[in-house]
Each structure stands twice: as C-alpha cells, then as structure tokens.
Amino acid sequence: MTSPGAVWVYSERHGESFRPVSLEILAAARSVADALGTKLVAVTVGAGEAPANALTYYGADEVVAVEDPLLDRYDTKLFTDLLEAELRPTDPSVLLLGATRDGQDLAGRLAVRLRTGLTAHVTSLEVDPGKRLVGWVPGFGGGIEAGVVCPNQRPAIVTVRPGVFPTPVPGEATGVVRINHPTLDESSFGSRRVSFEPKGLTVDLTRSEVLVVGGRGTDGDFSRLQRLAHCIGAEVGATRVATDSGWVERERMVGQTGVVTRPKVAVILGASGAVQFTVGIEKAGFVIAVNRDPDAPIFESADLGIVGDLAPIVDRLVRELGEA
Numbered sequence: 383m384t385s386p387g388a389v390w391v392y393s394e395r396h397g398e399s400f401r402p403v404s405l406e407i408l409a410a411a412r413s414v415a416d417a418l419g420t421k422l423v424a425v426t427v428g429a430g431e432a433p434a435n436a437l438t439y440y441g442a443d444e445v446v447a448v449e450d451p452l453l454d455r456y457d458t459k460l461f462t463d464l465l466e467a468e469l470r471p472t473d474p475s476v477l478l479l480g481a482t483r484d485g486q487d488l489a490g491r492l493a494v495r496l497r498t499g500l501t502a503h504v505t506s507l508e509v510d511p512g513k514r515l516v517g518w519v520p521g522f523g524g525g526i527e528a529g530v531v532c533p534n535q536r537p538a539i540v541t542v543r544p545g546v547f548p549t550p551v552p553g554e555a556t557g558v559v560r561i562n563h564p565t566l567d568e569s570s571f572g573s574r575r576v577s578f579e580p581k582g583l584t585v586d587l588t589r590s591e592v593l594v595v596g597g598r599g600t601d602g603d604f605s606r607l608q609r610l611a612h613c614i615g616a617e618v619g620a621t622r623v624a625t626d627s628g629w630v631e632r633e634r635m636v637g638q639t640g641v642v643t644r645p646k647v648a649v650i651l652g653a654s655g656a657v658q659f660t661v662g663i664e665k666a667g668f669v670i671a672v673n674r675d676p677d678a679p680i681f682e683s684a685d686l687g688i689v690g691d692l693a694p695i696v697d698r699l700v701r702e703l704g705e706a
C-alpha cells in the first residue's frame with residue numbers, strides 16, 4: 383500500500399489517453415511532492431489497463447489504476463466511491479485534479495466525503511516554508527491573487543485550471559503500476575445511460591499555438607477573424623462579451639471564466655483588456671493588440687500595439703497573407 387502523506391493526482395481518462403491537464407498537473411506535482419518530501423501517486427479510473435503505463439513517464443512513483451470495462455463512462459457516484467476507497471486508507475496529504483467538468487464534479491464530492499477543504503480553479507501551486515501546499519487563485523474579479531491553504535485537514539484537495547502548466551514531455555519510465563479490479567454491476571452506478579450523443583464541436587484553446595481573439599469591437603463579425611485565423615493557422619478565441627452575445631461558442635472564451643491559454647502568438651482584436659480577460663493571455667509568448675482607442679488597457683499587455691479600426695487592418699492582413 384502507498385505510504386501515508388503522498389501527493390495524489392487524479393489522471394482523468396479520455397478514451398485511451400488522458401486529459402492534457404492531468405499530465406500537466408502530474409508533471410508539476412513532482413516538485414510539490416519533492417518539496418513535501420513525499421511520494422507522487424497518479425490514480426486513474428477507466429476501462430482498459432494499457433493507458434495506465436503511460437503515466438509512469440510523467441514522474442509518478444506509483445500509478446493506481448482502477449479498471450473495469452464498465453468504467454468507460456463517467457458517473458459521479460461511482461467514481462467518487464472508487465476514489466474514496468483508494469484515498470481513505472492511504473491518507474494522502476494532497477489530491478490534485480484538473481478543473482475540467484468531471485474533475486470539478488469529483489473534487490466537490492470527495493471534499494465532502496473526506497471532510498476536507500477544496501481550493502478550486504488554482505492557477506499556480508507552491509509549498510510554503512511550513513510545508514503546506516498553497517494554491518493561488520485569482521480573486522475579486524482578477525484584481526488580486528489569493529493564496530489558499532488547507533492547514534488542518536487532509537488531503538488538501540485542489541483543482542487546477544487547464545493550461546496553466548506547460549505540456550510535459552514524457553521522460554524515463556519510473557514507478558510501479560498497481561491495477562485494481564473493483565466488483566461492479568449496473569447497480570453501482572448513480573445514473574443510467576439512456577442515449578449518448580457525442581458533442582460535435584470540441585475546441586481546446588489551451589493547446590493552440592496561435593490565437594486570434596475577438597472582443598466587442600468586432601461587432602459580432604467573426605467571419606473576418608476566421609479568415610485571418612485560417613491564413614496563419616490559428617484558432618479563434620473570444621472575450622466574454624463576444625461569447626455572452628452568442629457570436630461564438632462559450633468554449634472559445636478566454637480569461638478568468640474561460641480558459642487560460644499559453645499560445646506562442648495571440649492577436650487580440652477589439653478587446654479593451656479587462657483584467658478578467660488578460661489573465662487568460664498573460665502566458666502568451668507574443669501579444670499583438672489592435673484597438674481604436676489609444677488608451678485601451680489591452681496595450682499594457684501587448685508586445686505590439688496597433689491603434690486603429692480592426693476591420694481594414696484585418697482585411698489587409700488577410701489579403702497580403704493570402705497573396706503570400
């Protein structure tokens with residue numbers, strides 16, 4: 383059995399692979415475990431044993447894989463039951479999960495079951511001199527960063543936003559894999575699948591190397607941005623105004639409520655630069671902003687600023703890049 387006090391990372395399955403955020407956290411958790419002087423354990427729940435081995439390439443000392451063919455779909459009650467059964471006897475000091483839809487769902491349930499604290503949506507992690515994990519969370523609309531600790535209970539449960547840590551490169555395989563086969567039947571589930579319709583569109587802006595992001599200044603015309611994105615191999619993102627107005631899908635929102643991105647280049651068009659938005663691009667390599675207001679705060683976040691009406695600027699870029 384795993385030694386008490388270890389750092390555990392929930393590695394969320396996505397078919398035969400893992401959610402990218404789970405690998406980001408696992409690699410980042412290595413230094414947390416080292417700073418706490420403890421082991422790093424990756425725990426995964428799903429159908430098929432094979433993917434569990436992949437986790438050994440990201441720094442885990444131990445991989446615990448709960449496997450059964452019935453675990454090919456997420457179920458709140460069942461996944462909570464299975465994780466609780468793994469966590470309770472081993473008394474981890476920390477449990478990290480990706481702030482995905484399922485990760486957030488599980489984290490809240492587990493925090494209640496284990497009577498412990500949950501720090502949600504952190505954007506960075508640190509171990510303080512007292513050997514406590516500090517999860518940093520943007521607060522009060524992004525105006526401050528709050529460091530949250532869970533001093534008296536364990537595990538300290540933390541959900542981490544996708545994209546805040548770099549995508550890790552697999553290294554040498556380390557650690558041992560332990561496969562657990564729970565006894566399950568349909569009654570183990572809290573829900574029953576009546577029908578299943580996969581969602582057509584899935585955009586993951588956290589993986590895009592180049593982003594073209596539009597705000598209110600686009601006046602809802604995202605076709606112009608899509609043409610530019612097409613020319614430069616970019617994905618299209620948006621401010622909250624643009625997604626709330628229904629101009630583009632909600633999953634394209636960048637920022638505090640949306641996603642934190644780390645593209646090499648971000649082109650920001652017609653966005654004022656509210657702090658709740660810029661938190662989503664502050665890890666970009668190079669930011670180009672176009673705004674007709676020379677005093678727009680977005681220019682403080684930009685490496686290159688262009689003052690002017692975005693429509694003719696984008697049209698010209700598309701024309702010249704298209705010809706090139």
Ligand SMILES: Cc1cc2nc3c(=O)[nH]c(=O)nc-3n(C[C@H](O)[C@H](O)[C@H](O)COP(=O)(O)OP(=O)(O)OC[C@H]3O[C@@H](n4cnc5c(N)ncnc54)[C@H](O)[C@@H]3O)c2cc1C
Pocket residue numbers: 523596597598599600620621622623624635636637638639640641651652653654655656657658659672673674675678690691692693
């Ligand atoms: C708790 C909370 C969470 C939030 N989370 C998010 C979030 O995740 N993401 C997010 O984006 N927002 C978020 N917001 C909202 C945020 O505060 C801003 O309201 C929003 O980002 C503004 O969007 P915008 O820049 O598109 O619009 P505006 O602030 O209205 O800015 C439009 C800009 O376009 C410029 N412009 C207008 N026409 C043109 C033109 N033709 N050419 C060039 N420039 C032009 C204007 O000069 C202006 O600067 C959040 C707010 C709160 C309170």
